[in-house]
Amino acid sequence: MPRPRLEIADIFRTHGPAYRQANAGHLSFSQLRVMSAIETCRTEALGGHVAACTKCDHHHIAYNSCKNRHCPKCQAPAARDWMMARSEDLLPVEYFHVVFTLPAEIARIALWNKRAIYSLLFKASAETVATIAADPKRLGARIGMTSVLHTWGSALTHHPHIHMIVPGGGLSPDGTRWVACKPGFFLHVRVLSRLFRRLFVEGLMALHRAGQLRFFGDLTRLADASAFAEWLTPFRKTDWVVYAKPPFGGPEAVLAYLSRYTHRAAISNHRLVSTDAGTVAFKWKDYRIKRGDSMKVMRLPTFEFIRRFLMHVLPDRFHRIRHYGFLAGSRRRAKVAQIRALHGATRSAEPDRPADDPPAPLTLREPCPDCGGQMRIIETFRRGQIPRTRAPPRKQAA
Structure with missing residues (x-):
């Protein structure tokens, strides 16, 4: 895939200093660190290496990645490595995709309480699926699942939701049989929605009683227990959005699908259209349009675009991918x-390399852009260092 001509890093490098100055004291350390990481990603500030082709005379300089999980440029390699590791867990069964979404009003207070409410979203959704699946009247099995948290909508708005990938069945209570769900059908969405709603509301009440929720602006009154309980009452009766998509075509399709969800940033560089002194334009999908072209272009003031992007920075050491049931823990394999x-x-397990074999040379996955040969690292340099080997100019196409 060709490199996009416009990147989030370009916007941050150009407008980041002014944004930090205008919002001094209002940005968290995590947000500041994300901005700095994206600005320096794949630049001389992080050091790098020189790679040379083993077949022709081509060589080039490549700078190190920041490896920050919010950086759009760093997600594809991370997703590829993660998918290779998780391929060992694939089963020869149907897989289903279940999505759990929070009401917009509750999502609003999640902005001030990310760690508490995002953790509750993980817990309530996983407990919902596991409980319904274990019911003898439903599936009667102990299942496994992989959950991925996304906090954004296509327009970069705050929209926390869980993408859950679930094998279509589970182990019997005694662990001796595989209990498969009906072909093409996992669990009743309405039943899932009602239990999820109850578990999440109960969890919110418990967080409030423990003093783990903060409120600001016009919702400061919710710090009072009785006011909070009254505010939650309507949510006990409304329908919460839970939906299940049709099963995948097979285990291999699960990996391809997961790769689009596990290591995704709030917006990819390829969705950016243009930027100038005052606005940023990017493509977004209008899900209200069921037929025809739902892709549109949105233009936001530059500072508002940056604010929306930073709104999705997760708390430090917060795991956005979690495994449950037989896919969790040390007994997973x-x-x-x-x-x-x-x-x-x-x-079949891959054969172990004999201990007396020489170590493999430090090579790159990407082939030589000139001849397709294997690229080998011939020099590395640290932050602030200048590589001794200089890359020759690229050959012009005839």
Whole structure:
């Protein structure tokens, strides 16, 4: 994929200093660190390496990535590595995609209480699916699931929701059988929605009683227990959005699908259209349009665009990908192997490299852009250092 001509980093480098000055004292340390990481990503400020082709005379300088999980440029390699690791967990069964969404009013208070409410969103959604699946009247099985948190809508608005990928079945209570769900059907969405609503509201009340919620602006009154309980009452009766998508085409399709969700930033560089002194234009999808072209272009004041982007910075050390049931914990591999055995499927292990083999040379995944040969790292340099090897100018196409 060609490099986009406009990047989030360009916007941050140009307008970041003025934004930080205008919002001094109102940005968290995490947000400041994300801005700095994106601004310096793949620049000489982070050091890098020189790579040379093993077949032709091409070589080039590549600067290090920041590896920040909010940086759009760093997500593709991270997703690729994660997907390779999780491919070991794939089962020969149907997979379903279930989404849990919070009402907009509750999502608003999540902005001030990210760690508490995002954690509750994970917990309530996972407990909902596990509880309904374990019900003998439903599936009657112990299931596994992978949950991914997204906090944004297509227009960069605050829209926290959980994407959950669930194998279509689970282990029987005694662990000796695989209990499959009905073909093409997982669990009743309405039943999931009602239990999720109850568990989340109960969790919110518990957080409030423990003094773990903060309120600002016109919602400061909710710090009072009785006012908060009254405010929550309507949410106990409204429908909460939970929906399940049709099953995937197969285990391989699950990996391809997950790769689009696990390591995604709030907006990719390829969605940026243009920027000038006062505005940023980017593509967004209007989900209200069911037919025809739903892609539109939105223009925001530059500072508002930056504010919306930073709104999705997660708390430090907060895990946005979590595993539950038989896909969680140290017993995951044993459980997955047991389930494969129940299906009569096996996965052959890669042979170990002999201990006396020489270590593999430090090579790159990407081939040479001139001849397609393998690229090998011939020099590395640290922050502030200048590489000794200079890259020659690229050959012009005839």
